[in-house]
Amino acid sequence: PPYTLVIEINDVLVHPDWRFRSGWRFKKRPALELFLQQLSPFYEVVTFTNESAMTGMPILAQLDPQGQYIHYRLFREATRYRNGKHIKDLSCLNRDLSRVILVDWNPDAATLQPRNSFIVNRWTGNDSDRELIDLAAFLRMVAMSGVDDVRPVLEHYGQFEDPLKKFKEKHEQLMEAQEKRREEQEQLAAKRKAKYTSFGFGGFGR
Numbered sequence: 001p002p003y004t005l006v007i008e009i010n011d012v013l014v015h016p017d018w019r020f021r022s023g024w025r026f027k028k029r030p031a032l033e034l035f036l037q038q039l040s041p042f043y044e045v046v047t048f049t050n051e052s053a054m055t056g057m058p059i060l061a062q063l064d065p066q067g068q069y070i071h072y073r074l075f076r077e078a079t080r081y082r083n084g085k086h087i088k089d090l091s092c093l094n095r096d097l098s099r100v101i102l103v104d105w106n107p108d109a110a111t112l113q114p115r116n117s118f119i120v121n122r123w124t125g126n127d128s129d130r131e132l133i134d135l136a137a138f139l140r141m142v143a144m145s146g147v148d149d150v151r152p153v154l155e156h157y158g159q160f161e162d163p164l165k166k167f168k169e170k171h172e173q174l175m176e177a178q179e180k181r182r183e184e185q186e187q188l189a190a191k192r193k194a195k196y197t198s199f200g201f202g203g204f205g206r
Contacts, residue, residue, distance in 0.1 A: 003143055003150065004095050005043035006088070008104040009059060010051060013132075015125040026059050029123055035132040036069040042143035046093065048074040048102075050086045050109075080112070087111045098149040101139070115151040120164060131164060138167045 010016060013035075014026040039045065049056050053075040064070045079086040090100055090113045102110050102117045110117030118138075123129055142153055157163035 001040075001042055001044045002099065002146075003043050004046060004093065004100045005039060005139065006046045006048045006090060006093070006100060006102045008106070008109065009047055009049040009056060009063075011105050011122045011124070012103060012120065013047075013063065014059060015123055017125060026062075027125055028063070029132055030127065030129050031132045031136075032063070035136045036064065038136045039139055040069045042140060043101075044071050044095075045069055046072045046074065048078070048088050050076050050079065052076050082111075085111070089113075090116055098151065101142070101150055101154065103135070115155055117158070118154050118163060119158065121162070134164045134168050137171065138164060141167075141171075 007013065013029055013032055015029065017025050017027055019025065036045070047056075047060060047070055051059070056073070056075045060070060060073055074088075074092075076086060078088075078092060080089050081087070085108045088102065088104070088109045090097060090102060093100065097113060097116055100113075100116050102113070103120060104110060104117065105120055105122035107114075107117065107119050110119075120135060121131060123131065138157075142150055145153075147153060157167055160166040
C-alpha cells in the first residue's frame with residue numbers, strides 16, 4: 001500500500017469496560033471490521049497503542065485473528081515517555097512521513113509529529129456511533145486522491161473543532177453539487193433532443 005496508517009486501539013477501535021463480575025473487557029467499535037476491510041487496500045495499517053504488549057496482543061488477536069489487515073503492532077514499550085505522557089514517535093517506523101497518518105483521540109500522542117496527526121473523537125462505548133464509517137471515507141479520499149504529502153490535508157481539517165464532521169459536510173456539499181450538475185446536463189440533453197426532433201424528419205409527408 002502507498003500510505004501508512006498508524007492508529008490507536010483504545011477508544012478509537014475498542015473501548016475498555018470494567019465490570020465487577022467479569023473484570024476488564026474490550027468492546028469493539030461499530031463497523032470496525034468494515035473499517036479494516038475498506039482501508040487495507042490503501043494503507044499499511046500499524047496499531048500503536050498506549051497499552052502494554054501483555055494487554056494489547058490479546059485484543060489484536062481478536063480484532064485481526066488471521067493477520068489480514070494489521071501489518072505491524074506497536075505498544076507502550078515503543079513510545080517515548082516525557083513529562084508523564086506517552087508520545088508516539090513516528091520516526092521509529094522508518095517510513096516517509098509525507099505518507100504517514102496518525103489517528104488518535106489524544107493530541108499529546110502526536111507531540112513529536114503534530115502535522116501527521118488526525119485527531120478524532122474519543123469513543124466511550126456508544127452503540128449508535130458511526131465515526132469509523134466517516135473516518136474510513138476520509139482516509140479513502142486521501143489515498144485515492146494520490147497526494148504526495150498527506151500533511152497539508154491533515155492540517156486543513158485539523159483547524160476545525162471536529163475534523164470528521166467538517167469532512168462529512170464538505171463531502172455532502174460535493175455530492176449535492178455533482179447531482180445538480182448531472183440534472184442540469186440531463187435537462188440540457190433533453191432540450192437538445194426536443195429541438196432536434198422538431199426540426200427533423202417529422203415534417204415530411206407523402
